Amino acid sequence: xxxxxxxxxxxxxxxxxxxxxxxxxxxxxxxxxxxxxxxxxxxxxxxxxxxxxxxxxxxxxxxxxxxxxxxxxxxxxxxxxxxxxxxxxxxxxxxxxxxxxxxxxxxxxxxxxxxxxxxxxxxxxxxxxxxxxxxxxxxxxxxxxxxxxxxxxxxxxxxxxxxxxxxxxxxxxxxxxxxxxxxxxxxxxxxxxxxxxxxxxxxxxxxxxxxxxxxxxxxxxxxxxxxxxxxxxxxxxxxxxxxxxxxxxxxxxxxxxxxxxxxxxxxxxxxxxxxxxxxxxxxxxxxxxxxxxxxxxxxxxxxxxxxxxxxxxxxxxxxxxxxxxxxxxxxxxxxxxxxxxxxxxxxxxxxxxxx
Amino acid sequence: xxxxxxxxxxxxxxxxxxxxxxxxxxxxxxxxxxxxxxxxxxxxxxxxxxxxxxxxxxxxxxxxxxxxxxxxxxxxxxxxxxxxxxxxxxxxxxxxxxxxxxxxxxxxxxxxxxxxxxxxxxxxxxxxxxxxxxxxxxxxxxxxxxxxxxxxxxxxxxxxxxxxxxxxxxxxxxxxxxxxxxxxxxxxxxxxxxxxxxxxxxxxxxxxxxxxxxxxxxxxxxxxxxxxxxxxxxxxxxxxxxxxxxxxxxxxxxxxxxxxxxxxxxxxxxxxxxxxxxxxxxxxxxxxxxxxxxxxxxxxxxx
Numbered sequence: 001x002x003x004x005x006x007x008x009x010x011x012x013x014x015x016x017x018x019x020x021x022x023x024x025x026x027x028x029x030x031x032x033x034x035x036x037x038x039x040x041x042x043x044x045x046x047x048x049x050x051x052x053x054x055x056x057x058x059x060x061x062x063x064x065x066x067x068x069x070x071x072x073x074x075x076x077x078x079x080x081x082x083x084x085x086x087x088x089x090x091x092x093x094x095x096x097x098x099x100x101x102x103x104x105x106x107x108x109x110x111x112x113x114x115x116x117x118x119x120x121x122x123x124x125x126x127x128x129x130x131x132x133x134x135x136x137x138x139x140x141x142x143x144x145x146x147x148x149x150x151x152x153x154x155x156x157x158x159x160x161x162x163x164x165x166x167x168x169x170x171x172x173x174x175x176x177x178x179x180x181x182x183x184x185x186x187x188x189x190x191x192x193x194x195x196x197x198x199x200x201x202x203x204x205x206x207x208x209x210x211x212x213x214x215x216x217x218x219x220x221x222x223x224x225x226x227x228x229x230x231x232x233x234x235x236x237x238x239x240x241x242x243x244x245x246x247x248x249x250x251x252x253x254x255x256x257x258x259x260x261x262x263x264x265x266x267x268x269x270x271x272x273x274x275x276x277x278x279x280x281x282x283x284x285x286x287x288x289x290x291x292x293x294x295x296x297x298x299x300x301x302x303x304x305x306x307x308x309x310x311x312x313x314x315x316x317x318x319x320x321x322x323x324x325x326x327x328x329x330x331x332x333x334x335x336x337x338x339x340x341x342x343x344x345x346x347x348x349x350x351x352x353x354x355x
Numbered sequence: 356x357x358x359x360x361x362x363x364x365x366x367x368x369x370x371x372x373x374x375x376x377x378x379x380x381x382x383x384x385x386x387x388x389x390x391x392x393x394x395x396x397x398x399x400x401x402x403x404x405x406x407x408x409x410x411x412x413x414x415x416x417x418x419x420x421x422x423x424x425x426x427x428x429x430x431x432x433x434x435x436x437x438x439x440x441x442x443x444x445x446x447x448x449x450x451x452x453x454x455x456x457x458x459x460x461x462x463x464x465x466x467x468x469x470x471x472x473x474x475x476x477x478x479x480x481x482x483x484x485x486x487x488x489x490x491x492x493x494x495x496x497x498x499x500x501x502x503x504x505x506x507x508x509x510x511x512x513x514x515x516x517x518x519x520x521x522x523x524x525x526x527x528x529x530x531x532x533x534x535x536x537x538x539x540x541x542x543x544x545x546x547x548x549x550x551x552x553x554x555x556x557x558x559x560x561x562x563x564x565x566x567x568x569x570x571x572x573x574x575x576x577x578x579x580x581x582x583x584x585x586x587x588x589x590x591x592x593x594x595x596x597x598x599x600x601x602x603x604x605x606x607x608x609x610x611x612x613x614x615x616x617x618x619x620x621x622x623x624x625x626x627x628x629x630x631x632x633x634x635x636x637x638x639x640x641x642x643x644x645x646x647x648x649x650x651x652x653x654x655x656x657x658x
Binding site for chain 1: 587
């Protein structure tokens with residue numbers, strides 16, 4: 001198994017996770033104009049499920065404690081270590097548990113989206129944005145304080161379904177490439193969604209809600225479906241992140257990293273445009289890694305801790321995009337139903353038939 | 356018990372004043388101000404730095420915090436918000452622009468705090484000013500001064516705002532601009548003046564609120580980010596369309612956080628203390644889902 005250098009791994013991982021979250025955000029914000037300021041909610045629920053469910057199932061089947069004691073930090077480390085040992089010799093079971101968890105996570109994320117539809121149908125703009133933000137913070141607060149769930153302030157270790165390829169570099173390379181593969185699959189899905197009749201309906205509702213409902217589109221149903229799809233995808237990102245890092249601590253899931261930054265990537269790349277989102281996430285990931293890499297050199301030139309430079313940069317980019325290029329670097333283009341030459345061919349055919 | 360009560364009153368008053376800032380800016384410019392978090396934190400650090408560097412008590416520097424907040428508010432309006440309002444940007448775009456400003460302000464606040472630490476050797480990462488507060492004795496009771504000052508400031512802000520908005524020509528024209536921008540501009544009121552005053556006043560209220568909070572909570576650069584949800588909750592409980600509603604709503608949310616959690620602890624046990632930050636969130640979500648008009652419905656505000 002090839003081992004990639006840590007910097008490349010870091011870029012691949014951050015890009016992939018960022019892409020998944022931002023694509024999910026773009027489906028809700030870009031295609032339907034929902035003020036989704038609670039992306040954290042779905043991401044965090046995905047991470048919680050990944051940290052709490054597969055470990056408990058495996059612990060129960062191995063005769064280890066799986067109740068509240070599972071998440072107790074003094075036991076948790078030993079339990080997860082035993083499970084990981086077992087998983088490292090069982091590739092089939094590892095892949096099975098990974099796929100099973102991702103399916104459960106997608107379902108839970110969808111459920112979260114379905115529940116978010118309740119406020120989303122009653123509130124608008126700032127009100128809705130703040131309500132969703134509050135829900136995300138609430139879940140974080142509960143996960144941080146309710147120990148039996150994911151260990152509260154001590155956190156828990158997450159079972160490692162990638163361990164069977166070996167320890168160290170090989171494992172991280174495999175895991176990062178797996179996550180990259182999922183991210184690309186989700187990107188293709190989102191692109192297909194955007195070009196499908198459903199995607200065009202979303203944009204119609206976004207641009208002219210009244211007109212769309214006059215033409216018989218069920219706005220309530222469309223909003224609910226979009227929130228379900230977005231929630232599922234975002235939850236998968238949370239679960240993958242928890243699996244990769246191998247540990248889960250609720251307080252590391254902040255609204256800044258999992259809601260506001262994806263918003264910034266999306267607005268930078270081009271809101272409502274998947275390719276733009278991809279570009280925005282890539283640009284940001286590379287420049288962030290560059291900042292971390294050249295930390296020493298940078299702080300010699302400017303007397304500012306690079307960590308704060310990152311905040312200032314993202315802030316400036318956000319303000320500059322909003323002020324000077326609100327459509328983003330790659331603006332959204334109207335989606336054609338079919339390639340132009342095909343439409344021409346069809347219209348020619350019709351013209352011939354008329355003659 | 357008395358100490359808890361005093362602290363609760365002081366904290367709630369600060370939340371009320373900050374919530375009024377959010378409401379004032381949202382009402383006039385449709386901008387839900389995410390930069391509020393950093394304005395609060397900057398207010399705290401202005402009081403912190405000037406108390407150490409200039410001297411006197413923290414109380415002497417509240418006005419400076421308010422002035423500084425007002426300046427930042429004005430700068431946000433001139434540099435970002437004005438252009439977006441001219442371009443008739445959507446509410447979400449306006450919100451995102453203030454988020455960008457918030458990140459910039461947060462970055463510079465950390466640079467400032469690093470600078471204080473490195474050059475002046477001040478404990479700028481975490482500071483507790485509660486011990487610097489003045490204790491006054493009222494008969495047999497001895498209470499901290501902030502417990503008296505904060506509510507007095509809250510009440511005087513209500514009185515001053517009321518006088519400004521109903522008795523002065525500028526205030527009346529500002530109210531007109533809020534109620535009906537088109538009609539107001541037809542009768543010769545420049546909406547830009549209204550917007551600018553809203554940002555100046557809003558920034559000043561946020562700075563003042565942060566400055567006073569130094570005597571109530573632990574100061575650190577992310578303090579604004581942590582507390583901002585309580586301010587949002589206060590503004591929303593107040594109805595988001597009424598400044599007086601926000602002052603009252605913020606006050607009630609603050610009381611709920613401090614006294615409500617203590618009352619609950621007596622009922623269900625001490626474990627509930629950990630969930631204190633959840634209280635404003637629950638109150639806010641409940642208000643939005645049950646009665647989005649908030650408290651302002653009580654006096655016939657928008658429903």
